[in-house]
Each structure stands twice: as structure tokens, then as C-alpha cells.
Amino acid sequence: MCINKYWFVMVMIVLGISGSPRQQATEHVLTEALKILEKKGFETRLWTVRGKDIGYCTHCDYCLVEKRCVLQDDMQELYVHLTEATGIILATPVYNGGVSAQLKAVMDRCRAAVATDKNVLKGKIGMGIAVGGDRAGGQELALMQIHTFYILNGMIPVSGGYFGANVGATFWSKDNLEEVKQDEEGFRSLKKTVKHFAQYLNDYGNIKGKTGT
Numbered sequence: 456m457c458i459n460k461y462w463f464v465m466v467m468i469v470l471g472i473s474g475s476p477r478q479q480a481t482e483h484v485l486t487e488a489l490k491i492l493e494k495k496g497f498e499t500r501l502w503t504v505r506g507k508d509i510g511y512c513t514h515c516d517y518c519l520v521e522k523r524c525v526l527q528d529d530m531q532e533l534y535v536h537l538t539e540a541t542g543i544i545l546a547t548p549v550y551n552g553g554v555s556a557q558l559k560a561v562m563d564r565c566r567a568a569v570a571t572d573k574n575v576l577k578g579k580i581g582m583g584i585a586v587g588g589d590r591a592g593g594q595e596l597a598l599m600q601i602h603t604f605y606i607l608n609g610m611i612p613v614s615g616g617y618f619g620a621n622v623g624a625t626f627w628s629k630d631n632l633e634e635v636k637q638d639e640e641g642f643r644s645l646k647k648t649v650k651h652f653a654q655y656l657n658d659y660g661n662i663k664g665k666t667g668t
């Protein structure tokens with residue numbers, strides 16, 4: 456056994472992915488979540504589908520054989536971020552009671568990342584944010600879709616707990632940015648969820664992020 460004098464604890468990376476094609480409510484509240492996490496000492500990265508070239512998974516199974524995706528588009532940079540992150544926040548606008556098509560495409564394209572390394576997402580901590588134009592427009596359904604993605608990939612899904620954030624952070628945007636900024640209940644659910652998320656990162660965050668020499 457090798458015992459050395461110094462331990463270096465690397466800062467854990469939290470990756471926030473915005474599933475909105477606009478720079479509006481979803482991106483705003485995700486940015487606020489990342490700001491809180493930065494204050495708690497995490498390194499944060501924001502990645503958005505906005506303006507990105509993201510093809511659909513066509514189930515060609517190229518990735519199962521070649522261990523990489525056949526599509527050379529903007530998912531390539533996201534694969535790197537996903538690998539490096541210990542915590543992942545998927546934030547989505549609610550589209551027809553679920554996640555946006557753009558975010559769903561990202562989820563499906565993660566098949567190639569998992570085909571390349573079956574443990575790529577395993578043990579990472581995940582939380583969700585859903586922003587709907589209506590007060591009860593399907594935010595919780597969208598969050599359950601996000602949590603299902605986490606569970607399927609061996610991740611640890613985190614909610615904000617009872618009394619306001621039962622399955623995660625939910626916002627009512629009334630379809631615009633200024634209204635979401637006024638959504639006090641939404642921000643309460645966000646703070647509760649981020650608090651749990653940070654606790655889980657500290658308690659169970661991937662040990663790959665902590666190295667000793």
C-alpha cells in the first residue's frame with residue numbers, strides 16, 4: 456500500500472443541459488441553478504441544444520459495433536462533457552406534456568456513449584428542471600421522463616423532497632422570460648432540489664473525481 460503525504464481533491468463538475476431551442480425561461484432558470492452550485496464549490500458547465508446540429512438516433516447500431524456514433528455532429532462535444540461530469544442537470548421546456556424533441560434526441564443519442572463505455576453515466580447524480588407555459592402543463596411528466604433516463608443509465612436521480620419539489624424543480628413561465636423570473640414557487644422548488652443534488656454529489660459523487668497521490 457502506498458501512503459503519500461498529500462491528497463488532491465478535484466472539483467466535481469456539474470453539467471447543465473438546456474433542452475430549449477431559445478434563450479428564454481429554461482436557459483435562465485438552469486443558469487440560476489448553476490450559479491448556486493458554483494457558490495457551493497462545484498465547477499459548472501452549461502450546454503444548450505440552442506443552435507446545435509443534433510441528429511436523431513436512427514437505430515443503425517453502428518455504435519454497437521464501432522463504439523462511436525456514426526453521426527458527426529454537435530453531440531460529439533457533449534459526449535466529452537457527459538464523460539467528465541459527476542452531476543448532470545437536464546432542463547427542459549414542457550412540450551406536449553413531456554420533454555422537448557431536442558432533449559429527447561440528446562437522450563437517444565446517449566446510446567452511442569453507453570455503447571462506447573457501458574459505465575459512462577453509471578453512478579452520476581442527476582436532477583431535472585421542467586418549465587411549462589401552464590401552471591400544471593405536464594412539468595412532472597417531463598421530470599419523470601428525465602428521471603427514467605437517469606434510472607435506465609444507472610444514474611442516481613434526485614428530487615427536492617416533500618413540500619414543493621417532490622420530483623424536482625418545476626416552473627410556470629406563462630410562456631415568457633419575465634414571468635418565469637417572478638415565479639417564486641418555481642425558485643423555491645429549484646433551491647430545494649439543488650440543495651438535495653449538492654448533498655448527493657458530496658455524499659455519493661463519483662469517486663473518480665477524488666484522487667489521492
Ligand SMILES: Cc1cc2nc3c(=O)[nH]c(=O)nc-3n(C[C@H](O)[C@H](O)[C@H](O)COP(=O)(O)O)c2cc1C
Nearest residue numbers: 479480481548549550551552587588589592628630
Ligand atoms: C410545441 C410546444 C408545445 C408546448 N407544450 C406545452 C405543454 O404541454 N405544457 C405547457 O405547460 N407548456 C407547453 N408549451 C409552452 C412552453 O413549455 C413554455 O413556453 C416554456 O416556457 C418554453 O420554454 P423556453 O422559454 O425556455 O423556450 C409548449 C410550447 C411549444 C412550443
